[in-house]
Amino acid sequence: MGFFNWSEKNKLSPTFDWGIHIDIHNHILPALDDGSPDISTSHILLDGLEELGFTHSVSTPHIAAGIYHNDSESIAHSFQSLKDSFLNITQENNVSEPNSLSKAQSIILNGFASEYMLDDQFPEWIEKGLITYPSTGQYVLVEFPYLGKPLQWHELVFEMLKKRYQPILAHPERYQFISPEYLMETLMPAGFKFQLNLLSLSGYYGPKIKQLADIYLNEGIYEFVGTDMHHMFHLEALRKMKQDEKISAKLSDYTFQNELLLLH
Numbered sequence: 001m002g003f004f005n006w007s008e009k010n011k012l013s014p015t016f017d018w019g020i021h022i023d024i025h026n027h028i029l030p031a032l033d034d035g036s037p038d039i040s041t042s043h044i045l046l047d048g049l050e051e052l053g054f055t056h057s058v059s060t061p062h063i064a065a066g067i068y069h070n071d072s073e074s075i076a077h078s079f080q081s082l083k084d085s086f087l088n089i090t091q092e093n094n095v096s097e098p099n100s101l102s103k104a105q106s107i108i109l110n111g112f113a114s115e116y117m118l119d120d121q122f123p124e125w126i127e128k129g130l131i132t133y134p135s136t137g138q139y140v141l142v143e144f145p146y147l148g149k150p151l152q153w154h155e156l157v158f159e160m161l162k163k164r165y166q167p168i169l170a171h172p173e174r175y176q177f178i179s180p181e182y183l184m185e186t187l188m189p190a191g192f193k194f195q196l197n198l199l200s201l202s203g204y205y206g207p208k209i210k211q212l213a214d215i216y217l218n219e220g221i222y223e224f225v226g227t228d229m230h231h232m233f234h235l236e237a238l239r240k241m242k243q244d245e246k247i248s249a250k251l252s253d254y255t256f257q258n259e260l261l262l263l264h
């Protein structure tokens with residue numbers, strides 16, 4: 001069990017160490033999807049990540065046919081605008097208030113990947129070249145639609161593996177159509193690796209999802225973990241979860257492999 005320290009926000013509530021310092025799934029880049037709408041919100045969410053104990057972040061904006069029309073260019077542009085905004089803050093603060101630099105600057109923005117929906121358009125993205133995590137492992141974050149798995153998912157994964165991409169399925173605990181048996185007997189042998197959403201453990205997405213996340217954690221099926229932070233409600237819920245001793249103990253006892261997704 002990790003140590004605790006006193007939260008800045010609430011002096012009466014201890015917060016616990018999750019032992020997780022690299023966020024590999026979030027939507028804090030400005031104006032790309034249903035995550036941060038603008039740069040100032042991105043700063044608030046980044047400050048929040050730092051408060052939660054993160055030192056590194058790889059953002060993963062959505063790419064989904066007919067919903068989020070992002071590509072490597074639009075994501076790179078948003079990423080750069082956020083990076084540049086820190087330079088602007090630094091320059092402004094050097095002139096007037098040298099001690100009030102945004103806390104967000106101390107989080108290292110380790111580039112970006114994307115959260116691809118496995119939909120009809122995905123084969124085209126494979127052909128063009130997928131946006132991978134900054135590491136050399138060709139890791140790609142993917143998700144299923146929430147209403148049902150795509151019929152052709154098996155082919156899509158096969159195509160990815162053929163091109164030496166390693167698919168990571170985001171938050172498997174959140175899909176109602178995936179049972180533990182299906183995950184372990186079908187998805188895992190097909191080649192997926194799995195990423196836990198932190199808030200699944202708190203019951204934020206409902207009791208059933210919490211139960212599945214606990215099962216998968218006990219089974220050790222997760223290799224990666226992320227906040228999937230989109231907005232202030234997620235940040236507040238994560239802050240609250242940081243005060244939960246039992247959940248924090250589960251997390252700090254588990255070994256995730258998030259560092260595999262960063263450059264070495």
Ligand SMILES: [Fe+2]
Nearest residue numbers: 025115170228
């Ligand atoms: Fe996400």
